[in-house]
Structures are given as C-alpha cells and as structure tokens.
Amino acid sequence: MPIDTVIVMSIANLKRRLEEKISVFSEPTHIQTKFVRPQRLMKTLSIIEHKLDDLENEQPLEEKIIKSVIKLEQHGFDGLTKRDWKNLAWSLSKKLPNYEEKLLFTPVGVRLIDYFNQLGIDQLQFVYFPLLYSYFSFQAKELEKQPDSWVQLRNILNTNKSLVFKNSTRLKKWMTTLIDNSEVLTTEPTKKFVREFLQDNDENRVANQLESLRIASGSWFWDDLIRSAIKSIKTMKEDEYFQIIPRFLVLLEKNKIYTTTILAALLERYASTSQREKVHEVLKHLALDQWGNPQYESSAGWNNVNADTKKMVIQWFVRADLEAFFKLFNQNADIQRFNYWMRFIDQINFSQIFLGSNALNSRRDEHLKFRRLNRGRLKELAGSTTSTNNAFLLKIDNIYIVDFSETGNACYFYNRLPYKDYVGKIEIKTLRNQEICIDRQTRNGNWQPRFDNALARLGIFSKR
Numbered sequence: 001m002p003i004d005t006v007i008v009m010s011i012a013n014l015k016r017r018l019e020e021k022i023s024v025f026s027e028p029t030h031i032q033t034k035f036v037r038p039q040r041l042m043k044t045l046s047i048i049e050h051k052l053d054d055l056e057n058e059q060p061l062e063e064k065i066i067k068s069v070i071k072l073e074q075h076g077f078d079g080l081t082k083r084d085w086k087n088l089a090w091s092l093s094k095k096l097p098n099y100e101e102k103l104l105f106t107p108v109g110v111r112l113i114d115y116f117n118q119l120g121i122d123q124l125q126f127v128y129f130p131l132l133y134s135y136f137s138f139q140a141k142e143l144e145k146q147p148d149s150w151v152q153l154r155n156i157l158n159t160n161k162s163l164v165f166k167n168s169t170r171l172k173k174w175m176t177t178l179i180d181n182s183e184v185l186t187t188e189p190t191k192k193f194v195r196e197f198l199q200d201n202d203e204n205r206v207a208n209q210l211e212s213l214r215i216a217s218g219s220w221f222w223d224d225l226i227r228s229a230i231k232s233i234k235t236m237k238e239d240e241y242f243q244i245i246p247r248f249l250v251l252l253e254k255n256k257i258y259t260t261t262i263l264a265a266l267l268e269r270y271a272s273t274s275q276r277e278k279v280h281e282v283l284k285h286l287a288l289d290q291w292g293n294p295q296y297e298s299s300a301g302w303n304n305v306n307a308d309t310k311k312m313v314i315q316w317f318v319r320a321d322l323e324a325f326f327k328l329f330n331q332n333a334d335i336q337r338f339n340y341w342m343r344f345i346d347q348i349n350f351s352q353i354f355l356g357s358n359a360l361n362s363r364r365d366e367h368l369k370f371r372r373l374n375r376g377r378l379k380e381l382a383g384s385t386t387s388t389n390n391a392f393l394l395k396i397d398n399i400y401i402v403d404f405s406e407t408g409n410a411c412y413f414y415n416r417l418p419y420k421d422y423v424g425k426i427e428i429k430t431l432r433n434q435e436i437c438i439d440r441q442t443r444n445g446n447w448q449p450r451f452d453n454a455l456a457r458l459g460i461f462s463k464r
Helices: 003-026 028-034 039-056 062-075 082-091 107-117 121-137 148-167 173-180 191-199 205-209 220-235 238-254 256-271 281-291 300-304 307-328 335-342 357-361 365-373 447-457
Strands: 348-355 379-382 391-396 399-404 411-414 425-427 439-441
Touching (some): 062 082, 062 107, 082 121, 107 121, 148 173, 191 220, 220 238, 220 256, 238 256, 238 281, 256 281, 256 307, 281 300, 281 365, 307 335, 307 348, 307 365, 307 391
Parallel strands (some): 348 379
Antiparallel strands (some): 348 391, 391 399, 411 439
C-alpha cells in the first residue's frame, strides 16, 4: 500500500476520532459535568438586569409628566420625543393640576389613546409598560361604568402583547409574567386566579405571581379578584363550600368593605345546602352583629338576603334559644318539652328569652358566652318569682306562646305581644296575664295531646 494512501487514511481516522470527542464535549449534559457554572457571575448579571429594568420603568417626576402634557397641548403630537411618549403614557393614571379627573378620562386622554393605538410596534414597545401600569392603577369605583378610554387601553395592551414579547431584544420578567397570565387583559381578568386565591395556604401567592406587573394595592384588579371569588360561592360543590367558609371569614376580617357582600353570599349558599338546619355559630353571630336581630322587621340589613335565607337564620336563633332555655340554664333539662317545641321550629318566626337573676348573674363560662353573644336579645324576668325561674316566648303565625322553666307555672297563649318590646325588664305578671290571654294550659299528666288540641284550635299544627 502506497505511503501516501496510508497517511490519508491515518488523517481521516484522526479527524473522525477528533469529531467524536468534540461531539461528546459539546453535549450540554457533559459540559455541566466538566465545567463549573459561574453561579456568582450569573446572579450578579440577574441583579444588574433587574436594576436596569427598574430604572427603565421607573415613574418620572410629576414635573416632567406635566411638561410633556403641556407640550402636547401647545404643539400637538409633532415634535414629541420618545421621552415625551413615555411621560404621556405614565400621565394617563395621574390627576394633574387643572384637570378635574385623571387624564385618561379627559379629552386629552382620549386623544392619547387614539395616538398610542396608531403607533408602530417599535414605538409602542417603548411605552408599553407605562401603559400597562396605568391600566392597573385605577380603583374599582373609577371603572364602575367601564369608561371607553380604559377599555380601549386594555385592547391596545391585549392586541400588542405578543408582538412586544417577540420584538424584545431581551426578555424581561414582566413580559413573561404577562404572557403566562394574559387573562389579565381580558374581560375576565381574575377568573384564572380565583381557585389559587381561595385554596392556597399562601394568601399572597397571586400577588407574588404577578409582582413584576407592579399592580398597586388599591387596584381594581384586587377588587375584581375578591368579587369573583365571592361569585364563585354560588357554583361551588357543597363539600368545597363548607371547606372554604373559614377562608372567606378571614377575607371578611381583613377587607371590611366586602363584609356585606361576603356575608350575604355565604348565608345564601348555606341556605341551599343539606345542612341548613345545622347552626353555624360564627355566621349566625356575625350576621347579628352586622344586621341586627333577624326576628325584627326593623333590622333592614336582612334585606341583603332573600326571605328563605332570613328564615333559616331565624330558626338558628330559635333553636339556640330553646337549647339555652331547656338545657343551658336549666339544671334539670326538660327534654320532653324541648322536643315538643322543636316540632314547630319551621313555623316559629320570633323567640325571646327572659332570664331570672340566677341566669343573669351566673359566672359560668357557658352562661357568660351565651349572654355575650346574644347581647341586646335578652330580657330580664322580674317581679314575684324565684331567682331560678326563666321564661321564653315563641311566635307562631300571629300567636304568642309564653312558658316558664319552673313547675307550677302554666303556659299562656296570646294574640298580641303581652309586653312592650322596648322594655328590658319584664314583670312576670305581665307574662301571666289571664285577662288578655286567649288560652292557658298546664303541664299536668299527659300534657302533649292537650297542647296539640289547644294549638289546633288556634290554627297551628305540627309539620313534624
């Protein structure tokens, strides 16, 4: 074999082997094992990029914004610099001197929106972030009527977001955040986030997720998120609803302006569940604190829920009153009487407890708690009676029924309230007024059938 042929073969073999080695070292996985990544350098680079982004999108001083607006008013759009464009984009969310509203809602703002709508992508991407910031900066009350100029601003941002992303020489955090969460520029901006907002243990997760968009704490966006979450209560499955109640109670505590909306939505949903007869103590007393006693027509706050929901809460109070009367404040609980009156709970639309001196002055924890939670609903039983005697009143249709805890007292039936409701201390003789009562029954012997007959004569029949 000629020597030159051998040399050519050797060179070809060497080239092949070199290419194989190069290809091995060119594999990303191999590179990671052979070379240490410059972690500190990369971290420094990230910090520098972040600072540059902050500087690039830093709000200008108001004086500079005003100068650009004056320049626009005096000379129109001719001669505007890139800096002016940016200042004018920031100006849309500002209330400047000599303007009664924020600039977006003025004729100047309308002109600016039309101008920005006609910009090419090279120009628009320079002002895109200030426009995005302005879009989020308004409060919910400012957008109640969905101003045309704000809707047009949203359309500009939504239509051009992908182009801005593609034309950017260096991707910025806010761009990727916006692309990943493009729903924020639609007519349902918070729909995607409701489940995370309600079910995640970190209640700031949504805020952290959108941090780079710099959405102000008073933005309409957070209002929309909470209101969308409240609306979702209606369509929740029953199990999910019961699990989410505590989260809404936390929201209510931290966002007082939504108290009525959240409370109404929770109660309406509760009324449609299979557990509506089971008292939810927190909702019951929260509603009492906010709207007053549902058993009084003068408590106008109860107009926030429908009649059936109000009836459910009234029954919660009736049940609690009967349990307190027969079990909590009675050393020898009369379960027979408790069960008897519970047969009529669906028909009872008003209840009242009158506590004797023992019950009023008891320092037992459970007695203190009941009196505290029912402050304003309880009356004192006074007059010629023992300190351990208590009384209750139930209203069924237009009949008022008064009964007492101690034996030796009859049960009285009235067709009108036997006392003045605004009085806090009620004499026992007022509740045992034989002159105006329409019937009177004792509990001797087999008393239940006699009570059934007495109520039937008054048009009241047990449905249970």
